Amino acid sequence: MTATALPPRPVTEHAAQLAAWLQEHATELAPWRHRATQGIAAAVEHDRGLLASLHDAGWSRYGWPAETGGLGGPVALRAVLYDELAAADLEVPEAFVILETLGPLLAHLAPHLAAVHLPRFLRGDELWGQGFSEPEAGSDLAHLRTRAVSDGTGFRVTGQKVWTTLGQFASFAAVLARTGAADSAHRGLTMLWVDLAAPGVTVRPIAAASGRDEFAEMFFDDVPVPAEGVIGEVGGGWAAAMYLLQYERGMYAWQRQAVLHRRLRQLAALVGDDAPSGTDVAALGRAQLLCAGLRARSATTVARLSDGENPGPEISVDKVLLGRCEQAVTDAWRRLRGTDMLLGADDSAITGREEWFYSRASTIFGGAADIQRDILADRVLDLPRGAR
Amino acid sequence: MSEHVDELAALAEELLAAGRDQELLAQLADPDVEDLRADPQVAGAVMRVHGRYCVSSGLFDLLVVGAGRSVVLPVPGQESGRPSGAAGSRLVGLVRGGPQDELVLPTEDGPRFLPRDHVVSEAVSGLDPLLGLTLVRSDYDPVVGTATTATGDVLGYAARLLADELVGVAEGALALALEHVRERHQFGVPIGSFQAVRHRLVDAYVDAEGARSLLAAIGPDAAPDVQALVLKASAGAAALRCVAAAQQVCGGMGFTAEFDLHRYVRRALALDALLSGSEAAEEHLGALALRGRVLPDRQVVLT
Numbered sequence: 001m002t003a004t005a006l007p008p009r010p011v012t013e014h015a016a017q018l019a020a021w022l023q024e025h026a027t028e029l030a031p032w033r034h035r036a037t038q039g040i041a042a043a044v045e046h047d048r049g050l051l052a053s054l055h056d057a058g059w060s061r062y063g064w065p066a067e068t069g070g071l072g073g074p075v076a077l078r079a080v081l082y083d084e085l086a087a088a089d090l091e092v093p094e095a096f097v098i099l100e101t102l103g104p105l106l107a108h109l110a111p112h113l114a115a116v117h118l119p120r121f122l123r124g125d126e127l128w129g130q131g132f133s134e135p136e137a138g139s140d141l142a143h144l145r146t147r148a149v150s151d152g153t154g155f156r157v158t159g160q161k162v163w164t165t166l167g168q169f170a171s172f173a174a175v176l177a178r179t180g181a182a183d184s185a186h187r188g189l190t191m192l193w194v195d196l197a198a199p200g201v202t203v204r205p206i207a208a209a210s211g212r213d214e215f216a217e218m219f220f221d222d223v224p225v226p227a228e229g230v231i232g233e234v235g236g237g238w239a240a241a242m243y244l245l246q247y248e249r250g251m252y253a254w255q256r257q258a259v260l261h262r263r264l265r266q267l268a269a270l271v272g273d274d275a276p277s278g279t280d281v282a283a284l285g286r287a288q289l290l291c292a293g294l295r296a297r298s299a300t301t302v303a304r305l306s307d308g309e310n311p312g313p314e315i316s317v318d319k320v321l322l323g324r325c326e327q328a329v330t331d332a333w334r335r336l337r338g339t340d341m342l343l344g345a346d347d348s349a350i351t352g353r354e355e356w357f358y359s360r361a362s363t364i365f366g367g368a369a370d371i372q373r374d375i376l377a378d379r380v381l382d383l384p385r386g387a388r
Numbered sequence: 389m390s391e392h393v394d395e396l397a398a399l400a401e402e403l404l405a406a407g408r409d410q411e412l413l414a415q416l417a418d419p420d421v422e423d424l425r426a427d428p429q430v431a432g433a434v435m436r437v438h439g440r441y442c443v444s445s446g447l448f449d450l451l452v453v454g455a456g457r458s459v460v461l462p463v464p465g466q467e468s469g470r471p472s473g474a475a476g477s478r479l480v481g482l483v484r485g486g487p488q489d490e491l492v493l494p495t496e497d498g499p500r501f502l503p504r505d506h507v508v509s510e511a512v513s514g515l516d517p518l519l520g521l522t523l524v525r526s527d528y529d530p531v532v533g534t535a536t537t538a539t540g541d542v543l544g545y546a547a548r549l550l551a552d553e554l555v556g557v558a559e560g561a562l563a564l565a566l567e568h569v570r571e572r573h574q575f576g577v578p579i580g581s582f583q584a585v586r587h588r589l590v591d592a593y594v595d596a597e598g599a600r601s602l603l604a605a606i607g608p609d610a611a612p613d614v615q616a617l618v619l620k621a622s623a624g625a626a627a628l629r630c631v632a633a634a635q636q637v638c639g640g641m642g643f644t645a646e647f648d649l650h651r652y653v654r655r656a657l658a659l660d661a662l663l664s665g666s667e668a669a670e671e672h673l674g675a676l677a678l679r680g681r682v683l684p685d686r687q688v689v690l691t
């Protein structure tokens with residue numbers, strides 16, 4: 001199924017060509033129209049096949065710099081990939097969420113690491129984890145405690161991270177650690193690239209409420225990190241985290257809107273016109289309206305990212321819109337497929353329930369919705385700051 | 389065209405801020421600017437400013453169907469065109485401002501026309517007296533004709549311009565509320581520093597942003613049901629959310645006649661109700677989806 005990599009084209013043309021390719025290979029790609037429901041490990045394994053195909057055909061390499069194994073072109077070409085996958089009725093691999101969180105960080109601040117790891121990730125050979133949150137530092141991330149102490153050449157890391165998405169499958173993690181004094185808050189942080197196979201690392205999956213154990217906790221006991229493992233500058237961890245957030249919030253929202261629009265199409269087709277009640281139908285319409293607003297907003301954000309502009313605090317608008325959409329779509333599903341929610345045992349019901357739980361977390365991860373609102377109140381609406 | 393958009397928006401801003409709405413109307417009615425005012429982007433920008441100032445003027449009719457004509461909108465909750473036998477008895481619909489020489493009735497099979505002397509009109513003050521709504525009745529059958537609008541579709545275009553206006557209403561109400569919470573102190577601090585107040589306003593702002601983005605992303609040539617059920621409904625919902633948030637955070641002040649907020653509240657409710665209210669639109673959209681037409685789906689494209 002290998003296709004020759006083509007030079008980057010304008011966004012709409014690129015989208016049309018990708019759509020044509022996806023259609024042409026629809027039969028080979030059919031296994032990825034559903035996600036594997038026999039547990040998260042099976043799903044991760046299953047997705048590798050799709051990642052490999054997209055990499056080999058070149059499609060997932062567009063929008064990434066050539067120096068890091070990409071085929072170049074504007075960042076918007078990555079957005080096209082996620083959108084067209086969902087439009088072709090395929091499941092967008094969860095790995096792309098992590099890719100859009102950590103990929104831009106590596107490509108921008110640690111091209112030497114990106115050159116090695118990005119191609120592996122795109123091929124489906126390697127996953128990464130985002131090690132920011134700690135048991136005592138969630139919303140108040142700047143007060144994290146994991147320490148990194150210089151050992152002359154590199155650092156040694158000690159501490160605990162939690163809620164690392166797909167952490168149990170990751171080979172490496174971007175770990176935000178304290179290199180400054182204990183009270184240095186956001187000023188004393190450094191972003192480190194930690195080899196999870198290094199001595200002193202323990203990773204344990206966390207049993208999740210949804211039944212889909214999608215995250216893990218990571219323990220670091222004097223774990224060595226070489227000097228090349230510094231992403232950005234020593235003491236520049238907060239800036240690195242802020243850089244990453246524009247993608248974690250912006251490109252991620254675009255990715256999810258693609259998935260949510262597909263969910264709306266699937267739901268409408270599944271229910272059909274078998275006369276459900278007015279309020280349930282209105283819930284579907286509400287979800288359509290919200291998703292339409294998100295898509296419109298997110299398209300401008302992607303265009304800005306693609307132009308190399310950092311949307312700054314305004315990106316929180318996308319994040320708040322996304323949280324509403326996620327919940328509106330799964331609420332519409334819950335209303336229109338109430339029996340599935342309560343009793344269903346087939347793949348579609350299991351996926352629906354998992355997504356319902358996931359949608360509730362959408363207003364927590366990547367910065368809780370209330371934190372996003374504070375950012376917007378302070379920095380966009382310019383309201384007086386108050387006690388937190 | 390885009391420099392004209394900014395130019396006209398600035399002119400509208402200047403004149404409407406000074407309460408010179410009739411002057412704006414006269415300038416835009418000039419036949420020399422016909423092409424300009426028929427540009428959906430220009431018209432949209434002007435209607436947005438119009439919404440922000442919540443004024444009453446004949447701008448809507450002028451921008452939708454051109455000089456000398458009025459758009460007849462269905463009366464919410466009532467079926468139009470029921471004959472009852474008496475003279476001037478058949479309810480035709482609602483006109484914004486006084487009826488012009490010719491009334492344009494958008495129907496599913498294209499526009500129909502009635503000359504003004506074939507209708508009986510009755511001004512209604514109702515919820516939003518400044519909106520200047522007029523009920524029109526007639527015994528005559530409207531005639532077929534052609535309407536010149538930017539898109540050739542009166543209903544869709546009317547819905548689109550109402551959406552622009554509603555975004556303006558949302559912005560105007562929000563601006564008023566933001567100013568109020570920065571100035572008003574309680575417990576020794578500005579009330580805008582309380583998280584509950586801040587978050588309420590942010591949520592309203594996010595709604596307005598969603599509606600604004602949609603209007604910018606989906607053009608006037610999209611289907612009429614997209615204009616009405618998606619653009620106008622989302623702008624209507626945003627405006628309702630903004631005025632509700634503003635009413636809460638402005639406290640007692642918001643309930644005085646002197647403070648402008650009530651004008652926005654009235655305007656948001658009234659405009660939302662015209663051409664299918666946002667809540668009804670949700671149900672309509674959902675029902676269409678279940679019949680296989682999921683709107684607007686991927687109509688917004690990446691560029």
Ligand SMILES: Cc1cc2nc3c(=O)[nH]c(=O)nc-3n(C[C@H](O)[C@H](O)[C@H](O)COP(=O)(O)OP(=O)(O)OC[C@H]3O[C@@H](n4cnc5c(N)ncnc54)[C@H](O)[C@@H]3O)c2cc1C
Nearest residue numbers: 130131132133138139163164165361364365366368370388
């Ligand atoms: C499914 C999932 C996946 C995740 N994946 C990752 C990952 O890969 N890597 C990673 O590093 N982290 C990850 N996280 C962690 C996530 O970033 C944190 O959960 C999040 O930052 C919130 O922190 P917390 O859970 O400690 O909640 P808390 O900080 O305790 O906040 C709980 C609630 O308190 C309220 N609150 C807190 N502070 C304020 C405030 N200032 N103003 C108003 N209200 C406030 C909010 O309502 C908030 O939702 C994931 C979380 C989930 C649920």
